[in-house]
Amino acid sequence: AQSVAQPEDQVNVAEGNPLTVKCTYSVSGNPYLFWYVQYPNRGLQVLLKYITGDNLVKGSYGFEAEFNKSQTSFHLKKPSALVSDSALYFCAVSPLNNAGNMLTFGGGTRLMVKP
Amino acid sequence: EPEVTQTPSHQVTQMGQEVILRCVPISNHLYFYWYRQILGQKVEFLVSFYNNEISEKSEIFDDQFSVERPDGSNFTLKIRSTKLEDSAMYFCASSEVAFGGETQYFGPGTRLLVL
Numbered sequence: 001a002q003s004v005a006q007p008e009d010q011v012n013v014a015e016g017n018p019l020t021v022k023c024t025y026s027v028s029g030n031p032y033l034f035w036y037v038q039y040p041n042r043g044l045q046v047l048l049k050y051i052t053g054d055n056l057v058k059g060s061y062g063f064e065a066e067f068n069k070s071q072t073s074f075h076l077k078k079p080s081a082l083v084s085d086s087a088l089y090f091c092a093v094s095p096l097n098n099a100g101n102m103l104t105f106g107g108g109t110r111l112m113v114k115p
Numbered sequence: 116e117p118e119v120t121q122t123p124s125h126q127v128t129q130m131g132q133e134v135i136l137r138c139v140p141i142s143n144h145l146y147f148y149w150y151r152q153i154l155g156q157k158v159e160f161l162v163s164f165y166n167n168e169i170s171e172k173s174e175i176f177d178d179q180f181s182v183e184r185p186d187g188s189n190f191t192l193k194i195r196s197t198k199l200e201d202s203a204m205y206f207c208a209s210s211e212v213a214f215g216g217e218t219q220y221f222g223p224g225t226r227l228l229v230l
Contacts (some may be wrong), residue, residue: 032216042222043119044158045205051216090158094216101146101213102171105158 004091006106013081013113021022021109023091031093033074035105036063038088047094049087050074061085081113117141119222121207128197136192136225147190148208151175154199158206165213166188175202176204197229225228 003026011020025031032051036044048059055067065076074091091106120139128134140147149161163170164182179201190209190224194201204226208219 025208029175034218035223043121043223045221049216049218067130075152092129092158101210101217101219102160102173103150103158103219104160105150107157 002031002093002095002104004093004104006089006091006105006109008109008112009107009111015083015113015115016080019076019078019081019085019111019113021036021089021091021111023074023106025070025074025091025093027093027095028097030094033065033067034092034094035059035063035074035076036090036092036105038090038108044090047076048097057086081111083113083115085115086111119207119209119220121205121215121222123225124223125226126138127226130199130229133198134194134197134227136194136205136207136227138190138192138222139188140207140209141220142188142191144172144209144211144220146210146213146217147182147184148210149192150206150208150221151203152206153200154161161192163213164228172212195229197227199229202227202229 005024034049035047048057050057050067058064090108092103122137147164152158159226162172162176179195203225206224207222210217210219
């Protein structure tokens with residue numbers, strides 16, 4: 001069975017500083033990996049996804065994530081944080097051979113960007 | 116941009132009552148999903164649905180739950196006899212296709228409270 005771990009419940013960063021939100025996964029075979037963001041009273045919005053190819057994936061709002069197969073990690077990064085980036089971030093995995101396209105989510109990390 | 120919509124945004128019900136949560140997926144999407152998030156816990160997969168059939172379901176999705184696409188636009192989740200532990204945020208999602216790397220688009224959720 002697949003699983004996703006987000007080791008930090010909350011990440012605090014000052015505006016303008018780089019941010020990293022960590023994610024590690026466990027899945028049989030090669031995974032499809034996603035980062036979703038949730039703003040208050042909104043649904044989950046996809047930021048980026050890794051399917052295959054370049055290990056560095058660029059997504060919406062200046063976010064990027066690096067797929068590291070040896071460390072089974074998919075950390076979310078942004079070079080310069082904005083106050084508007086403050087939200088709840090979820091990492092998710094879907095196994096390569098998943099016919100039903102079931103996503104398995106991590107527990108979420110709350111990002112707080114202070115002015 | 117097309118969005119998944121869900122109604123109601125909040126529902127309060129008494130234990131043992133039936134509830135129906137409604138979703139309107141994105142119009143050209145063919146695959147539909149329900150997830151739930153108990154307060155403070157992970158987002159969990161419940162069921163996926165395609166061509167009027169369940170594609171995959173989790174062990175959470177027992178006989179108390181059912182899904183239906185009653186017309187060309189709505190997708191519903193019915194809980195037959197609610198229990199206290201069914202209190203959660205329920206998310207509907209849809210995707211164009213269902214290979215593992217396909218993005219699922221989520222609605223804003225219905226917060227269900229069972230008293």
